[in-house]
Amino acid sequence: MLAEYERRSPFFQIVLKSNLLLLLSMLIREINKDLVQEGYEKTEKYRSIMTGVIDYIHAAYHEDLHLDTLCSLAKLSRSTFCSIFKAWTGKTFNRYLADLRIFHALTMLKQPELSVTDVCYAIGFNELSYFCRIFKKYTGISPTSYRKQAIQQEPGTPRIR
Known part of the structure; x- marks a missing residue:
């Protein structure tokens, strides 16, 4: 990046910005890799449970569905179920x-x-x-x-x- 700056070739500012963004993204990935991995593991851990819940909702949407029923079905506490459900669907139940x-x-x-x-x-x-x-x-x-x-x-x- 220093050589690019010293040469000042045409469009050197754009090249510097893109290299800086690349460097920042690599740093952020490295710093946050534990968080990313943890999020991925949590998603995978509940994949079969949430797939089953979503399938159940689609099959029984016309019935009187209650959040507590789905929590029991998923074998999760109400707060855990709600946070995972929202993460999976982007919506509340x-x-x-x-x-x-x-x-x-x-x-x-x-x-x-x-x-x-x-x-x-x-x-x-x-x-x-x-x-x-x-x-x-x-x-x-x-x-x-x-x-x-x-x-x-x-x-x-x-x-x-």
Whole structure:
């Protein structure tokens, strides 16, 4: 780097900056290697547990799921489970479950033979007003409005204005 600086070839400043960034990244890796390794080992340690939990949630999202049930299933304390779950999914359990239920609701609301109430109970919500409130919070529109828009946009469906 000193030779590059003394020569002052064209673009020497860019070369110096890139070499400095490379040096800093190597130092940071070396200093933090224990932390990185520890994080990797923790991720691997819980891989099968969390995969099982996620599979269970996807299979039973329409049921009355509780955090304590999943903690028991994973054989982890509530705080440990919550921190690992968030690290794995990027979301809290409640947010993950709500997102999953709303995702399924979006598909089901496109089926005109199902009422909004049918969809509400089919995806695991126990109260229609709560479902409508959560749906609107996540999507910006009510389930009924979403259904009208989705049906109008279906290919081959005449558009009503």
